[in-house]
Structures are given as structure tokens and as C-alpha cells.
Amino acid sequence: MLPSLDFNDIKEKFSTHVRPWHRSLQFWVRAVDIYTGYKVFQVRVSFEKDMHKQEAMWERQHELAAEKIYAMCSDLGGFFLKIAQIVGKPDLAPAPWVRRLVTLCDRAPATPFDEIRLVLEQELGRSVGEVFERFDVDPLGSASIAQVHRARLRGDKSDVVVKVQHPGIQDLMMTDIRNLQAFALYMQKTDITFDLYSVTKEMEKQIGYEFDFVREANAMEKIRHFLYENNKKAPVLVPRVIRDMVGRRFLVMEYFDGIPILNLGDEMAKRGINPGGKIAAVAKQKILQSLTLAYGQMILKSGFFHADPHPGNILICKGSEVGLLDYGQVKDLPESLRLGYANLVLAIADSDPIRASESYRELGIDTLSKCKNELEELLKLAQTMFDTKLPPGVMMLQPFAEESSIKKIGVRAFPEELFSVLRTVHLLRGLSVGLGINYSCAEQWRPIAEEALYRAGRLKGKHIKPSTRRRSFFRRLF
Known part of the structure; x- marks a missing residue:
């Protein structure tokens, strides 16, 4: 039969x-x-x-x-x-x-709850009702890889957040990345002298990690421990992982009560605060200062950092405290790149073209000069790529414009592992523009970079600029 x-x-x-x-x-x-x-x-x-x-x-x-x-x-x-x-x-x-x-x-469109429940019960080996006293069917939010739901575990008094992966999303995203790689290869051969292919290869590697939520839970705990151990008060809040509630496609963590940073202006207006006034400016200053301090410490002191500070991952909690969410994209920089980037931070902060040129070589960024004032353009390109404050006269990156530094200084080779730093700085720049604060993260990170180089024996104490000579750049702004 x-x-x-x-x-x-x-x-x-x-x-x-x-x-x-x-x-x-x-x-x-x-x-x-x-x-x-x-x-x-x-x-x-x-x-x-x-x-x-x-x-x-x-x-x-x-x-x-x-x-x-x-x-x-x-x-x-x-x-x-x-x-x-x-x-x-x-x-x-x-x-x-x-x-x-x-x-x-x-x-990002939400996956229907029945499909989410199936993924969750496959991972748990039990029904949702056995594990959770309450589970909100409507998600708090949905992103490209997963969506999050508010819930409460049985026998618990506090709410948690349950992150569940969209079924079948991994194969589709890998298809997308490979198509983009082919397009990037064509673009760098015809229009833009920049190693776009290496950038997309790093994206492929980093996004591949995002599908393993056990790895994400470990990264969240590591960053939480680092920030809480290295500060009297951590500059950002990191959710606590519920350790026995982690699987490859689901993750349960502490719930933060706050508002998305994109809704900050509306929330201020609701409370009778002028979003363009002095009180709002101080709050925005504190938010940005906390966030960039955390990133300076993670990148330059630890080398292990959260690499996805887009607005959807930033929550503003009580007292202007910043909650940093979603640890799917993290990066562990090799020591050589961490110290090389620290050197580049000092070059940008001090507007030192010679040091910038040396840092390029140390980092493995291979450039091809197409202009007479090569050193000045190298520094300008460094500021454009790796600082939150654009060089004078530059309003945005213009890869096709003849006067653009990216046109004048071709980048033939760009280390894949440095892309996460590049992307992080650009996302921080986008946040600063959104908050209306024009500042240089390189200036804020200078003492952290100096400390990193000093500890590595690459900077003598006499070469460290005394903090008394520098006023806080945030104080200069306001």
C-alpha cells in the first residue's frame, strides 16, 4: 500500500x-x-x-x-x-x-501568537500556562529577528520580558546578506573606493550570532557585570537574565518600566516640559552623557561591547536613567584593534593628522590617496567615520561627491572587525542629532583612551593631558 x-x-x-x-x-x-x-x-x-x-x-x-x-x-x-x-x-x-x-x-511585523507559543513550548518542553502565570498575547515590540512579550512567571511578584525568535527568519536573513554582499562587490568596483565587501562579511558574522539567545544571555551578563563593577553607579541599566529561562530561540529577562527614546519629546510635552527648553536640554545631556560613557568604557577598557545602540534598543527610565536593551549584537575586539582604536580616538580628539595616519596603519586600514593634502583628508575621514561630531563644513557623508573625503581617500582594505565600532559610532551620532546635541565622543573618550594606552605601556604619564586643562565638553555645550 x-x-x-x-x-x-x-x-x-x-x-x-x-x-x-x-x-x-x-x-x-x-x-x-x-x-x-x-x-x-x-x-x-x-x-x-x-x-x-x-x-x-x-x-x-x-x-x-x-x-x-x-x-x-x-x-x-x-x-x-x-x-x-x-x-x-x-x-x-x-x-x-x-x-x-x-x-x-x-x-517589523509581529508573528501571530500561536506561532510564537509553538516556538516557546518547543524550547521549554512545557506549555506556556505551566511556566507563566500571565503572558501578554500582544507583543511589547517586534524587531527583525524576534519579538518581546511582557509576562509573569508562576510564583513571582515581578514582571519579566520574554524574547522569542520569529520562526524561519534565519534562512531569509542570510539570503538577504549574501545578496547585499554581491551588490557591495559591484559598488566598490564601479562607484565607491571603499572595502564594502569586508563590511558586509562582518555583518554576516555578527548577525549570525544574533540567532543564538544563549550567547546573548551570556553577553548581557558579562556587560552588566563589567559596567556595575567598574562604576560606583553604572552609567546604563542592563537587564538581569533569568538564568534557568534561556534557550537558543527564547530568553527571559528583567522588565524595565520606561519609554523608548524616540518618544522622549512627546513624553516631556505630556508632562508640561518644553522639549526645547533648558530642563529638557539638561535631561537630554544626561542621557547622552550616560550612554556614551558606557560605550567608551565598553569599547576602550573592555573591548567587549553592545554593538547595536539604535533608538529601539534605548529606554528612558525614571530619573533620566538609560536602559540598554537587546544584546544580540555584541563585539569582542582583539587587543590590537582596541588599542589601535584608542590611539585613533586621541588623534581625533587632538586633531592630530600624523597620529591619525599612524593609527590607520596600526588598525590595518589600507588607504589610497587621490589628493595633495593627504594628511588633512585622512584626519577628516577619521572624524567622519569614527566620531559623533562631523568635521567643519561636512553635513553628511556623501560617497558620490567629488569633494568627499571618501572620494579623495580610497579605502582599499578595511578590517572586518572594526565595522562594529564604525556602526556603533554612527548610531550614537544619529542619537545625538536626534537629541539636538552636537558633540564629539572622541573628546569624551580621550581620558578612557589614555588610560587604556597607559595600562598597555604605550603612553607615559607625562604625555597624559591633565584633566584640569580640560573642561567637560558637555559643560562647554550648555
Whole structure:
């Protein structure tokens, strides 16, 4: 007797095999359309000699492209939501792109609760009702890899957050990354002299780690311990892991009561505080100071750091305390890169082009000069890439503009492991722009960098600038 055919099973297997090919086709059709649109436009705009008309033409082209990029990221979701988080910042992309993409940062579609419950019960080996006294069906939020629900464990008095992975998301995101790698290879050979492929390889490695929530729980505990041990009061709050409630696709942690940083202005207005007034400015200053201090310590003192400070991962709690969430993307810098970056921080803070050039070589950043004032442009590129404050006269990164440092100084090789630092600094810059505070993280991190180099025997005590000579850069701002 022939076995009966399960058509639903056949349909599911067929869909599983076809979906990556269909997704790849969707990406390439849209990416080629956006790219060729710009290439054709570059020819068209070259015939217009009036600068004001050129600017208006560019604005219309950016608006057209922004709609297409938004549609691609929104329709495909997954990894493309992360791309929207990276690209949709005022210093990195044209204003029409930013206006459109910023709304996508927390727009990942939620997985239906029945599917989430199935993942959770497979991991727990028990029903949700046996483990939890209460479990909110509607998620607190949904991101590209997972969604989080508020719940309470049986016999407990405090609420917890349960993070559960979207089923089937890993294969789709890996497909997306490989398509982006192929596109990056083409771009760096035709338009941008920058090692984009190495950047995407590091993204592949880092995002691959995000699917293991046991690893995330260990990272959260390690960073929590480091920040709480190295400060009288930790600059940011890190959730406590519920240790016996961790699996590869789920994670239970302490619940923080707070508001997303993106809602800070609205919350202030609700409480009768002028979001543009002095009280609000002091609160924003404290938030940014706490956050960047934590990052300076993690990157330069420890080398092990949270590498995803986008607005959706930052919660403002009582008393302007900052809660730092989601430890899926963490990075452990090799000692050589940690110290090399500390040296580059000092070069940026002191506007020292010679030291910046030396730091490039130490970090393994291979540059190709296309200009006469090479040292000045190297420093400008370092400030553009690795500081929250852009160089004078630079409003945003413009990789296609002839006057851009990235055009003048080609980057033939860029160490993959340094991308996480680059991305972290750019996300912090986006936050500072959003809060209306223009500051240099390199200035704030200078004493931490000096200490790191001093402890490694690479900086003599006499070369450390006394803190009495420096006023806090935050005090200079306000």
C-alpha cells in the first residue's frame, strides 16, 4: 500500500525551497531599478549648469529613490529593516531618505501568537500556562529577528520580558546578506573606493550570532557585570537574565518600566516640559552623557561591547536613567584593534593628522590617496567615520561627491572587525542629532583612551593631558 501524500507538507517544503529564490529576485529587481535610476540621473543633471536647479533636481531624485527604498525595506522586512536603521540617519543619507526610512525602525511585523507559543513550548518542553502565570498575547515590540512579550512567571511578584525568535527568519536573513554582499562587490568596483565587501562579511558574522539567545544571555551578563563593577553607579541599566529561562530561540529577562527614546519629546510635552527648553536640554545631556560613557568604557577598557545602540534598543527610565536593551549584537575586539582604536580616538580628539595616519596603519586600514593634502583628508575621514561630531563644513557623508573625503581617500582594505565600532559610532551620532546635541565622543573618550594606552605601556604619564586643562565638553555645550 502506497503511503498517503500530505499535500500541506509538500506545499510547505516547496515554499521553503522557493522562498529564498523569490526573495533574491525581489531584491535584485528593486536594487537595480534604484541604482540605474541614479546613474541615468547623474548624466541628466550634468547638462544643467544652474546650481539651484541642480539642487532641486537632486531633491526630486532623492524623493523618488526614497519611496522605492522604503517600499523594498517595508515589503521584504527582516535584514532590510536593519539596513533602514543604519542608512536612515541625517548625517549618512539625503534628507528625503531619512524622512522616509526613520519610520521603519520599529515597524517589523509581529508573528501571530500561536506561532510564537509553538516556538516557546518547543524550547521549554512545557506549555506556556505551566511556566507563566500571565503572558501578554500582544507583543511589547517586534524587531527583525524576534519579538518581546511582557509576562509573569508562576510564583513571582515581578514582571519579566520574554524574547522569542520569529520562526524561519534565519534562512531569509542570510539570503538577504549574501545578496547585499554581491551588490557591495559591484559598488566598490564601479562607484565607491571603499572595502564594502569586508563590511558586509562582518555583518554576516555578527548577525549570525544574533540567532543564538544563549550567547546573548551570556553577553548581557558579562556587560552588566563589567559596567556595575567598574562604576560606583553604572552609567546604563542592563537587564538581569533569568538564568534557568534561556534557550537558543527564547530568553527571559528583567522588565524595565520606561519609554523608548524616540518618544522622549512627546513624553516631556505630556508632562508640561518644553522639549526645547533648558530642563529638557539638561535631561537630554544626561542621557547622552550616560550612554556614551558606557560605550567608551565598553569599547576602550573592555573591548567587549553592545554593538547595536539604535533608538529601539534605548529606554528612558525614571530619573533620566538609560536602559540598554537587546544584546544580540555584541563585539569582542582583539587587543590590537582596541588599542589601535584608542590611539585613533586621541588623534581625533587632538586633531592630530600624523597620529591619525599612524593609527590607520596600526588598525590595518589600507588607504589610497587621490589628493595633495593627504594628511588633512585622512584626519577628516577619521572624524567622519569614527566620531559623533562631523568635521567643519561636512553635513553628511556623501560617497558620490567629488569633494568627499571618501572620494579623495580610497579605502582599499578595511578590517572586518572594526565595522562594529564604525556602526556603533554612527548610531550614537544619529542619537545625538536626534537629541539636538552636537558633540564629539572622541573628546569624551580621550581620558578612557589614555588610560587604556597607559595600562598597555604605550603612553607615559607625562604625555597624559591633565584633566584640569580640560573642561567637560558637555559643560562647554550648555
